[in-house]
Amino acid sequence: MLKNIEGRQNIPVMDVLEPQLYRDVFPYEEIPKIRFNNAFVPYNLPETIWITDTTFRDGQQSMASFSVDQIVRLFKLIHKLDNGEGVIRQSEFFLYSEKDREAVRKCQELGYEFPEITSWIRADERDFKLVKEMNIAETGMLMSCSDYHIFKKLKMTRSEAMQHYLTLAMKAMEAGIKPRCHLEDITRADFYGFVVPFVKNLKRLSQETGISVKIRACDTLGVGVPYNGTELPRSVPGIVSELRNGCGLRPEEIEWHGHNDYHNVVTTSTASWLHGGASVNAALLGIGERTGNCPLEAMLFEYAQLKGSLGKVNLPVLNEIVRFFKEELSYTVDPKRPFVGSEFNMTKAGIHADGLLKDESIYNSFDTNKLLNRPVVVKVNQSSGAAGIAAWINTYYHLDTLEKVDKHDPRIATVKRWVDNTYEAGRTEAVSNAEMEQQVKKAFTTGIHQFSLVK
Known part of the structure; x- marks a missing residue:
């Protein structure tokens, strides 16, 4: 049993009296600015990269709730698309309602290796019981890391927020659950003042328990930029390379979650791969809040271009997925949407x-x-x-x-x-x-x- 977080010698965050909101970069009354430092970050593409799916979590939040039958049938299509290759490695699910849990149980009964079923819970230790009862090995937990969220939403100091998050991560590890820490709004966070010490402390917990921790870097408002030579907090090359080299994370412990507010979600996701993260989070057809998540089908094509082949991935299943969205979910796909639109070619x-x-x-x-x-x-x-x-x-x-x-x-x-x-x-x-x-x-x-x- 680990001792309480309060009794641990944790690396301290840089506490501040006023939130760091980067108003020179995010003036609010104007379009955000891109600042350049001309510091080139070398490419560091991991040997093995993959995609994780958030269709049933972040994607579903933007649409009418899926029925249990719809979730199961769509999960089968994702499995059929991956075709045992493991490129689409995981899919995450809510566990809140009995309907959510029934859908998970029915998907578990299928016995698929890929995609592996993971969950997403609130930052509340009471939810760990649900994860254990459902026999799920990995769960996502919300851990907002920008001062926008820490000060304005949570009404905490940075130290209080980190202590709260570390306690939750420790509880998960003690329960034998692999925590996937969703560092929400990382592209507006004080990277060296909060993110680095927090992640290093998570890494310490991981080493002490022998349970790997995964860091999901969340570009919550889609303001991340893929260009080399750009400044933090918006620089995706800077964020991912520092998580790997500065915080000591392995590629498989780094995951990118992007949004498409500035039309950059595919390029920022690819930049995460290129600079050392093994996985990118995506949703079928890019469904998700506001402008949407990264389109899973787009990342299959990015994967093929970077790695030279998709192996056994069964691309024509995308046509079945489009028909499912149209007929079962009354969802209209833009005719000109690449690879899946009726007029893309x-x-x-x-x-x-x-x-x-x-x-x-x-x-x-x-x-x-x-x-x-x-x-x-x-x-x-x-x-x-x-x-x-x-x-x-x-x-x-x-x-x-x-x-x-x-x-x-x-x-x-x-x-x-x-x-x-x-x-x-x-x-x-x-x-x-x-x-x-x-x-x-x-x-x-x-x-x-x-x-x-x-x-």
């Missing part, structure tokens, strides 16, 4: 369609049909021209190299005249697939039997 410009006719790789950076089961899509409008119409026929009817129609085919000109006439008559919306089918059948009076449509 659609072209409407005639010059792009002309390139696709010559070689698909000209305007498609990877084989979306092979890797995602999403063939290139062409939409016909007033700008498509003959090339766009020919490309629509070739992609819509899945014609192979020998069957493909050339833009100079006189039958294409017939379809083009109809398209041109409709727009000259005042049409504004794109031509539907049904209309195109009808016009193609009229123009291709011979050889139409070759078009065996595969939907």
Whole structure:
């Protein structure tokens, strides 16, 4: 049994009379500022990196509550997507209500290795009982670290906040639970005045108990920046490298949790990997508070680019996940959202369609049909021209190299005249697939039997 926190020789935080709010960086009446110190932080990509999922915790908070059945079915899809690879290593769940606990039990009964089920609890030792009863090895606990939160929300001093957090971490460790400490608002915190001594004390507890502690660095307002040579508290390279080198954390003890308030959530998450953290926290389709969490599907593609391969990860399952969100959760995915939107690989410009006719790789950076089961899509409008119409026929009817129609085919000109006439008559919306089918059948009076449509 460890002695009480009050009796321990802890590394002291730097107590201050007034909160450090970095008003030069966060003036509030203006857009936040990025300060540069030109200190280059070397890349230090861990040998093994992975993704953790927060769809059922932070993600679910932004939507209507999921039913038990919906949680279980979505958990199965995440498992199917990972396909035993362990890239999507963990998924976190609430434990508050009986419904939450029922969902966890049903997911546990599936017996999956990946993703491992973890929990999230309030910073309240009474919640440890729930974690133990559910036989969960790791739990997240909220430990806000900026003076915005410590002074203004918790109404504590820094020393009082650290003592409270360390007591909770110790209680968790004594119960045999691995604490995942959510350092909320780290990108507005006094890093050397509070974060470093606090994390070092957590590390000491970990060494004394033999139970690893995980630090989740939370960019709560999405103000973190991925650029090298930037100053703390906003610098992601600075935060992660100091957690690793200055606080003695191992890569597997560092996790990044970002938000997308400034359109940086993917790049800050990748920067965390690049500078020494093993895991990044994400949610399917980026669902989450305000502008959302890091999209899990985006980090799969970042992982593939950094590591060269996704192994057994089953990317086409993303299509099933999108259908689930649409049909089960009434969630609309932006058509242009990368990798999952209905139009992410659609072209409407005639010059792009002309390139696709010559070689698909000209305007498609990877084989979306092979890797995602999403063939290139062409939409016909007033700008498509003959090339766009020919490309629509070739992609819509899945014609192979020998069957493909050339833009100079006189039958294409017939379809083009109809398209041109409709727009000259005042049409504004794109031509539907049904209309195109009808016009193609009229123009291709011979050889139409070759078009065996595969939907």
